[in-house]
Amino acid sequence: MKIQIQLFASVAEHAGVSNVTVEIAKTSEQITIADVKTALQNQFPRLHELLDRCWFAIGDDYAHLDKSVKSGDVIAVIPPVSGGLAKQSTDSAVRIVRETLSPAEMYQYVARSAAGAIVVFAGTVREFTKGRQTNYLEYEAYDQMALRQMQKIVDDSEARYQGAKMAIWHRVGTLQLEEISVLIGVSTPHRKDAFRAAEEAITILKRTVPIWKKEFYADGEVEWVGPEGVWDPTQQS
Template identity: 45%
Template structure:
C-alpha cells in the first residue's frame, strides 16, 4: 500500500519537500515508516530520530500499525530547540531518541542503561508497576547527577529519561545515556548515574502483585 507523510519545519527544509509518498506492506508500523524515511533521506536522519509521528492528529507509538487511509505527519522538536536532556514523561521511552541527545563528534563510546519491568521480584510475581514522581525536583536532581559526572569525567554528556504511570511487564521505565571519548569512562559514568538516580531522585513505584501491592522508594529498588 501507499502512504503519504507530511513534513514540517527543519525536516521539510532538509528533504526539500512538504510531503512524500512511500510504498509499504499491510503490516507496517510507525517504526517501519521511520526506517524507510531514514533510508530515503539520510541527510535528515538526526531530525527524524528526534521527531514524533502523528497519525490522524494524535501522537503514535512506534509499534502502531499503519493503514492506507491514515493521515501521517512527522513532528520535529517544537519551540525551536533540542529535546531536553532530562525528562519525566508518561509516554513510552525510546533508547534511540535518548542516545541521539548525547551523540556528538567527540564521543568514542555511548553507554546506555535501559531499566525494564521484570515479572518476578523476591519470589513475588508482578502484574504491573505504577510510577510516580515529583517532576520538578526529579529534573533538578537529574541535572545535579549530570553535573557530578562532569566534575569526574569532564568530557561526558548525559541524558536521563524516566517514565511514570502504569507500566506492563517488559516495558522500559528508565533510560540513561552517557557519551564519553573513551569506553572505560562511559562504563564508569553510566554506573554512577544509575546508582545516584536511585539515591536522590524522587521517583516511587508501586509494585502490584497477584495478591497485594506496595509503594517502594526509588532508593529501595
C-alpha cells in the same frame, strides 16, 4: 504559624490527602523541620512510623531536621524513593514523561563526533522480584524536585568525566512488564568512563531522586517499594 505541606506516594496514601496545613505555636525564627514532622505525626498518628523513614524538603532541596522553616516555605515529605508534569523542553537532557521511552532516541541525543564510546542504560519492568510475581508497576514523581536532582546528576557526571555528555529520562504512570522505566545515556571519549558514569548515575538516581514505585503483584497485594535499611538521600557515596 501555618505551614503548607505536600505529601507523596505512600505518605499521601496513608494520610488520604496530598496537601495538608499544620499550625505550629512558635515564632517563625524558632520552627524547624523537626517541629513540622512532630506536628504531622500528631495530626496523623498512623503516619508516625512511616515519617521516621522519610526525609523532608524545602523547595527542591533536602532538609535536615534542624533546618529552620520560614514563613511561606512549602515543605514536601519525601518517602524512601525507589527509583500536568513539570514544564520541560522536549530536547532537555533530563525529562519526566508518560509516553514510551526510546533507546534509539537517547542514543542519538548523546551521540557526537568527539565520543569514542556511547552507553545507553535501560531500566525495565521485570516479572519477578525476590520470588514474587509482578503484574505491573506505577511510578509517581515530585516532578519539580526530581528534575532538579536529575540535572544535578548530569552536571556532576559531566564535570567528573572529561568530555562526557549525559541525559536521564524517566517515565511515570502505569508500566507493563518489559516496558522501559528509565533511560540513562552517556557518551565519552573512552569506554571505561562511559560505563562508570552510567552506573554511578543510576545508583545515585535510585537513592536521591523523588520518584516512587508501586508494585502490583499477581497475588493481589500492592506495595510501595523503597530501599531497605537506613535511607539518606544526602549521602552520595
